Amino acid sequence: MADWKDQVEEIVFPGKISVPYFWTVGSTLSKWYVQMRDDGEIWGNRCPECGKVYVPPKIKCIDCYQDMNDWVKLPGTGTVETYTVVRYHEPTLHPKKPPFVYGVIKMDGADTGMVHFIDGVKPDKVKVGMRVEAVMAKERSGNILDIKHFRPIP
Amino acid sequence: MERVAVIGVGQTKYEQGKRDTFHELVFDVAGKALADAGMTIKDVDNIVSISSDFWDGRTISSMAIQDAAGAFGKDITTVEGDGTFGVLYGMMRILSGSFGVCLVVAHHKGTESNMNGITNTCFDPLLERRLGLDALSSAALQARRYMAVSGAMPRQFALVSVKNHGNAKNNPFAMLPMDITVEDVMNSPMLADPLKKLDCSPVTDGAAALILAAEREAKKLVTNKKRVWLLGVGHCTDAYRLGDRDLADTRALKKAAKKAYSMAGVDPWDIDMAEVYDAFSYMEPLWLEGLGFCDDGKGVEYLERGTFDMDGKLPVNPSGGRLSANPVQVAGLAEVIECVLQLRGTAGKRQVKGAEKALAQGINGMCGQSHCVWVLGK
Numbered sequence: 001m002a003d004w005k006d007q008v009e010e011i012v013f014p015g016k017i018s019v020p021y022f023w024t025v026g027s028t029l030s031k032w033y034v035q036m037r038d039d040g041e042i043w044g045n046r047c048p049e050c051g052k053v054y055v056p057p058k059i060k061c062i063d064c065y066q067d068m069n070d071w072v073k074l075p076g077t078g079t080v081e082t083y084t085v086v087r088y089h090e091p092t093l094h095p096k097k098p099p100f101v102y103g104v105i106k107m108d109g110a111d112t113g114m115v116h117f118i119d120g121v122k123p124d125k126v127k128v129g130m131r132v133e134a135v136m137a138k139e140r141s142g143n144i145l146d147i148k149h150f151r152p153i154p
Numbered sequence: 155m156e157r158v159a160v161i162g163v164g165q166t167k168y169e170q171g172k173r174d175t176f177h178e179l180v181f182d183v184a185g186k187a188l189a190d191a192g193m194t195i196k197d198v199d200n201i202v203s204i205s206s207d208f209w210d211g212r213t214i215s216s217m218a219i220q221d222a223a224g225a226f227g228k229d230i231t232t233v234e235g236d237g238t239f240g241v242l243y244g245m246m247r248i249l250s251g252s253f254g255v256c257l258v259v260a261h262h263k264g265t266e267s268n269m270n271g272i273t274n275t276c277f278d279p280l281l282e283r284r285l286g287l288d289a290l291s292s293a294a295l296q297a298r299r300y301m302a303v304s305g306a307m308p309r310q311f312a313l314v315s316v317k318n319h320g321n322a323k324n325n326p327f328a329m330l331p332m333d334i335t336v337e338d339v340m341n342s343p344m345l346a347d348p349l350k351k352l353d354c355s356p357v358t359d360g361a362a363a364l365i366l367a368a369e370r371e372a373k374k375l376v377t378n379k380k381r382v383w384l385l386g387v388g389h390c391t392d393a394y395r396l397g398d399r400d401l402a403d404t405r406a407l408k409k410a411a412k413k414a415y416s417m418a419g420v421d422p423w424d425i426d427m428a429e430v431y432d433a434f435s436y437m438e439p440l441w442l443e444g445l446g447f448c449d450d451g452k453g454v455e456y457l458e459r460g461t462f463d464m465d466g467k468l469p470v471n472p473s474g475g476r477l478s479a480n481p482v483q484v485a486g487l488a489e490v491i492e493c494v495l496q497l498r499g500t501a502g503k504r505q506v507k508g509a510e511k512a513l514a515q516g517i518n519g520m521c522g523q524s525h526c527v528w529v530l531g532k
Contacts, residue, residue: 010173017211023279054398056281062393082302082401084294085347090270094286102291104299104397113397115282115295128302144284 028059028068033142040136042147044110046070055110076134077153078107078114085123095145099123105132105150116144120151158245159372159381160530162191162365163491168329168479170265172359176210179261179361180222187257187363191376195224198365200253204233204240204260204483208272223259236431237362237487238516238526242387244366254371258364262481264357269482276520278395287396289433289520290354294346296401296521297436301348303402304451306439308348312339313457314435315352315477321464322474324504327488329358329479339435353435355480362487364494382494385511386418386529394523401521404444410525411445411515418511418529422446425529426509427496428468429489431517432475438462441515442470445527464504472496472504486516486526493530 025033028045035041044053045068047061053072054061061068083103086094094100101123104113118126120135132150140146164186166172166179174182180203188195201223205214212218214232223230231247233240237260244256273289300306316336322328334352342351372381390413392406393399415421422445430445432438439453447468448456456462462470471477473492476485493512495501511531518524 015211021279025280029280056395056397058398062398082295082299083347084291084298084349086291086294086345087343087347088270088290088345090274090286090288093270093274093288095284096286102285102287102295104295104401112395115285115287115396117285128298144281 026059028057032057033146036136036146037140037142040140042074042076042107042134044072044074044107046072052111053109054112055107055114072109074107074109078105078132078150080118080126080128080130080132081106081113082128083118083126085126101126103150116147117149118151119149156249157369158248158384159367159369160364160384160490160494161367161372161376161380162187162193163363163494164190165327165362165488165491166360167327168358168360168481170329170357170359172263172265176219176261176263177222180219180259183361183363184223184257184259187365191365191380193375197375198224198228198255198257200228200247200256201225201230202233202240202244202247202256202258203230204235204237204258204487205262206234206483208275209262209264209267209482211267219261223257229253235483235518236516236526237484238490238514238528239389239518240487241364241366241490241528242389242526245384245387248366248368254368255375256366258366258487259361260363260484260487261361262484263359264482265359269357273520281395290349291346292396292520293434294349295396297348297434299401300436300440304454306436306454309336309340310454310458311348311353311435312336313454314432314438315339317463318432318471318475318477321472321504322478324472324502325474325478327479328474330356331474331478349434355433355476358479358481360479360481360484362484362491364487364491379498382497383531384528385531386414386416386420387527388413388417389524389526391524394519396521402440404440404522407441407444407515407522407525407527408446410527414527414529418531420511420529425468425511425513427472427493427506428470428513428515429473429475429492430470430515431486431489431522432471432477433480433517435477437522438470438475441522445513445515464506469506472501472506486514489514489516490528490530493528497530497532
């Protein structure tokens with residue numbers, strides 16, 4: 001290395017990229033969010049070819065590449081397929097303080113998993129296979145947090 | 155079909171808090187790869203640069219590192235994702251007939267930003283991003299699912315960390331060579347059940363480069379000792395949403411591996427050593443199952459028997475793996491480089507004796523959404 005490089009006072013620029021976005025939600029997910037927001041209901045949609053029910057709904061079946069026009073109301077109950085208790089804190093990312101639980105919930109009447117929070121139970125009591133139900137948020141604004149969390153069915 | 159060879163390789167030491175800029179890192183490893191091949195930048199007719207917009211903090215398509223890669227006035231293109239996919243693009247450019255010699259170079263400085271914040275942007279802003287998911291919490295969901303399906307236990311995953319940090323002691327480029335025990339892993343801080351600190355790869359800085367050449371060029375430019383052939387490659391992608399997949403099902407990897415083995419004309423048992431993407435401990439046995447080295451759900455049993463140790467039937471991650479250094483995007487390129495060094499017989503203290511065929515596997519997306527599998531040979 002050249003000698004002068006040892007002598008340089010190195011500068012570091014702290015920075016941040018903040019760019020606003022306006023993401024179009026699209027007809028399929030908009031319909032889903034409006035049903036949750038206005039009626040407190042969770043719906044899925046079904047592939048006309050293979051019959052697979054997706055929740056959250058999809059524009060196309062990933063297996064059959066078919067349009068999804070067949071909507072199905074789900075009871076809001078399901079089974080925990082996997083979960084994790086998050087113990088680290090990322091205040092700008094996490095809507096909750098640790099420890100909190102993420103789970104993949106296989107909802108009754110659906111064939112795909114829904115990723116969401118599991119709450120209303122001590123984190124160390126959550127188990128794979130546990131039966132849970134969706135708890136809707138009181139104030140709903142048409143996004144994924146209109147489902148507050150899933151809690152164990154007593 | 156014309157064959158493509160790796161004819162030169164270069165990498166930095168992987169560490170935290172590097173003070174070199176991206177330019178300096180790229181210039182360093184490009185120079186090392188050229189020197190290794192005994193050629194100059196004039197012999198290179200195209201460049202593939204690998205990084206990530208968010209990790210760079212600028213759009214990589216602007217080719218900001220072009221001068222460091224010797225690319226000014228040449229055809230340079232970018233790959234956003236793992237280095238294994240960059241090698242695939244480089245090979246395809248050569249096989250198109252348009253190019254003869256390709257410099258593939260990747261750079262990454264994890265310490266300049268925030269891993270959780272960046273990997274959160276992998277998630278759909280229309281859906282799960284608001285939940286705050288990131289690479290670590292989603293990996294934890296996959297680890298638990300794998301446990302539920304296979305019966306594997308966290309203590310068995312810990313064996314991967316013990317093995318790979320131990321292997322790193324023989325790799326001067328690795329960041330975390332360590333003598334640790336299963337107890338050390340189990341007692342390290344719990345981050346997201348079942349993943350503890352020592353189940354997770356570290357935030358890392360570094361860069362790597364390799365030079366690909368068409369057979370006709372490779373034979374002109376370097377001796378037989380330096381040439382390592384790309385025998386086969388396969389690439390396959392699973393569903394974007396975590397819930398649209400069974401996280402313990404490696405169906406995309408199985409397809410990618412099948413394509414790579416078929417193109418190379420080999421079976422899994424022809425492979426002498428493998429570098430697989432152990433961003434988290436549990437991934438190693440899961441990917442080894444998908445690669446066909448053992449039946450589904452049996453990865454940890456083989457691990458316990460020592461099959462994947464340096465003196466086992468199939469040494470896995472002799473470099474120390476991603477658990478010992480994980481410069482994202484660079485990591486897969488470092489895997490391919492490790493395979494090249496092993497096949498040349500120049501891997502020093504970590505040399506797998508008589509290695510003739512090697513495998514490297516890289517991933518993109520959350521929980522191994524996409525896989526790129528390489529088979530390399532002498």
